[in-house]
């Protein structure tokens with residue numbers, strides 16, 4: 049893959065330096081782009097710089113990356129709290145700020161006023177379709193979703209989703225940029241809540257909870273079937289406990305608010321666990337229990353409300 053696939057993209061601006069933005073900016077710098085990562089919070093910038101250095105040093109030590117390439121990438125990567133200057137230079141923007149529609153609309157309106165006319169503005173949002181943001185700009189044809197997975201330096205899937213007004217050229221450039229980052233872009237033909245991967249993940253999770261609620265099998269046995277029959281690295285209950293049961297609960301509430309489809313409502317079991325504050329590993333109880341040293345043990349009640 050060469051820069052000819054993204055001929056007008058030399059400088060990428062990433063908005064938000066948190067878990068996702070920091071690694072996305074690093075991925076761009078590693079791919080040869082000049083990358084600027086912007087955040088309002090200097091603490092987030094400091095944490096991102098330290099964490100990226102630690103992670104990349106570890107990759108070099110383990111022989112996963114070339115030391116000279118990593119040094120060169122860090123020279124191409126800069127951090128800033130000055131959006132105006134960074135936006136004026138950016139040919140391509142990936143927004144990875146807070147998951148809040150109003151925050152994203154404000155950021156996009158500001159970027160639209162500052163960035164060159166050719167600049168494509170994308171959002172890494174997991175749930176907000178870019179068409180809900182595009183009308184905050186004067187360039188809805190150059191707005192799209194570019195959805196990375198966590199950790200962004202490792203996961204190869206990037207979902208590229210255009211809204212009704214997104215141009216084919218914007219989708220093509222976004223997919224080409226993803227390829228240049230070493231990713232395997234998945235281009236959706238239309239906007240749909242949750243995109244592809246998280247919808248499938250969600251459907252498996254909902255089925256697992258439904259089987260549990262019907263008394264078909266235990267939490268442990270359902271997880272075992274997913275690992276040993278389907279090759280999942282982790283069962284759906286283990287995964288919910290790891291990511292936080294409240295995270296999936298809130299995502300479902302947001303989806304339900306958008307679709308009003310009763311099937312998108314959080315399940316009885318998940319709702320009850322969240323109300324009890326049993327949110328998974330981080331609280332020591334979820335679908336499983338966790339000892340102080342993190343060892344997982346089965347719960348007698350499977351976490352199901354009686």
Ligand SMILES: NC(=O)c1ccc[n+]([C@@H]2O[C@H](COP(=O)([O-])OP(=O)(O)OC[C@H]3O[C@@H](n4cnc5c(N)ncnc54)[C@H](O)[C@@H]3O)[C@@H](O)[C@H]2O)c1
Pocket residue numbers: 063064065066067068069086087088089092143144145146147148151155172173174175195196197198
């Ligand atoms: N964490 C994940 O697993 C994941 C996966 C895919 C997509 N996403 C999406 O990526 C986005 C970021 O998620 P994250 O997990 O990195 O969040 P995070 O909380 O780790 O980081 C968000 C960063 O954005 C900054 N920020 C907030 N408002 C800002 C603004 N107006 N301008 C600039 N910076 C601002 C915050 O200071 C923070 O550093 C969200 O839209 C989320 O849906 C997250």
